[in-house]
Amino acid sequence: MINHTAVTVLGLGDMGSAIGHALLGHGLTTTVWNRTRDKAEPLIAAGALLAPSPAAAVAASPVTVICVSDYAATQEILGTPAAADAIRDRVLVQLTTGTPQDARQASDWAMSNGARYVDGGILAWPRQMGGDSATVVVSGRGEDLAEARPILAAAAGNVLHIGEPIAGASALFAAILAYLAGRWIGFSHGALICETEGLDVVGFGTLLADMAPVLAQDDRHMGEVVGHDRYDAPESALRTAGTDIAKLVRHAEQTGISGDFPRFAADLFGRAIEAGHGAEEHVALLKVLRCAQPIAS
Ligand code: NAP
Numbered sequence: 433m434i435n436h437t438a439v440t441v442l443g444l445g446d447m448g449s450a451i452g453h454a455l456l457g458h459g460l461t462t463t464v465w466n467r468t469r470d471k472a473e474p475l476i477a478a479g480a481l482l483a484p485s486p487a488a489a490v491a492a493s494p495v496t497v498i499c500v501s502d503y504a505a506t507q508e509i510l511g512t513p514a515a516a517d518a519i520r521d522r523v524l525v526q527l528t529t530g531t532p533q534d535a536r537q538a539s540d541w542a543m544s545n546g547a548r549y550v551d552g553g554i555l556a557w558p559r560q561m562g563g564d565s566a567t568v569v570v571s572g573r574g575e576d577l578a579e580a581r582p583i584l585a586a587a588a589g590n591v592l593h594i595g596e597p598i599a600g601a602s603a604l605f606a607a608i609l610a611y612l613a614g615r616w617i618g619f620s621h622g623a624l625i626c627e628t629e630g631l632d633v634v635g636f637g638t639l640l641a642d643m644a645p646v647l648a649q650d651d652r653h654m655g656e657v658v659g660h661d662r663y664d665a666p667e668s669a670l671r672t673a674g675t676d677i678a679k680l681v682r683h684a685e686q687t688g689i690s691g692d693f694p695r696f697a698a699d700l701f702g703r704a705i706e707a708g709h710g711a712e713e714h715v716a717l718l719k720v721l722r723c724a725q726p727i728a729s
């Protein structure tokens with residue numbers, strides 16, 4: 433009989449604590465452990481049970497959720513004989529950010545110790561956990577996820593199962609993180625331009641938010657262009673964007689703000705143009721990113 437009302441959380445940093453509070457908020461009996469004990473206090477005050485060791489924490493529940501800085505920390509926490517023994521016949525849900533290779537190795541380790549394993553990535557801020565706006569992408573066997581799903585659903589309203597191959601969720605997470613990294617850097621540079629030229633940065637953010645539906649169409653379009661290999665006949669060519677982006681380098685030089693991001697972007701577009709992709713869709717940049725040396729297709 434599966435006990436969906438008990439769960440263990442290992443790791444009580446910003447995200448692990450948010451997960452713990454979300455699980456308690458959904459009425460689950462929640463056992464917690466953290467290397468630095470003090471961080472458990474708010475959860476204990478909210479009704480969580482503190483375990484004296486990772487092994488005791490794992491033994492307390494059929495499902496353990498771990499959310500720490502990296503997979504090396506997971507290995508440190510669970511790598512003792514006592515913890516490895518406690519994990520047998522239980523489900524381990526890894527919500528630590530890692531690489532696909534990390535996920536495969538953690539899965540191998542869990543299975544070699546008789547555990548079932550679900551790997552996931554959290555697409556949310558800590559304050560969103562427990563609500564419908566929080567998404568967790570997970571991969572692993574359907575039967576293992578079935579056992580963990582009620583717990584994951586309490587932690588995040590939207591649980592997206594990518595499929596059985598264990599590295600799928602971390603691969604998707606990495607792809608999304610790459611996208612976000614570009615967005616964060618782009619916003620920061622754009623905000624600097626606003627600051628330098630006396631424009632309101634709050635208004636800049638609001639304008640971008642208002643443009644979100646249009647930007648979303650561009651994302652969908654880029655996916656279709658790459659997925660169906662349809663780079664020709666763009667509405668706006670890569671060369672046009674590349675020429676405009678080169679002007680950002682000039683603007684940085686004129687104003688004294690950092691030219692790091694514009695130079696990087698202009699170099700990439702320049703390489704794509706040189707490689708013969710100037711008349712194609714912007715996302716043809718991917719063709720020069722695929723290989724160390726730019727080549728024309
Ligand atoms: P955090 O606040 O820095 O907490 C890190 C946690 O890892 C702490 O519990 C820390 O324990 C533990 N830890 C680190 N090294 C350890 C070791 N060697 N042994 C034992 N415990 C160790 O980070 P976080 O924000 O909670 O993030 C945790 C994971 O969630 C990361 O993989 C992150 O990418 C992911 N995530 C976070 C967010 C976010 O907005 N915060 C969003 C999406 C995904 P101590 O307290 O003892 O230091």
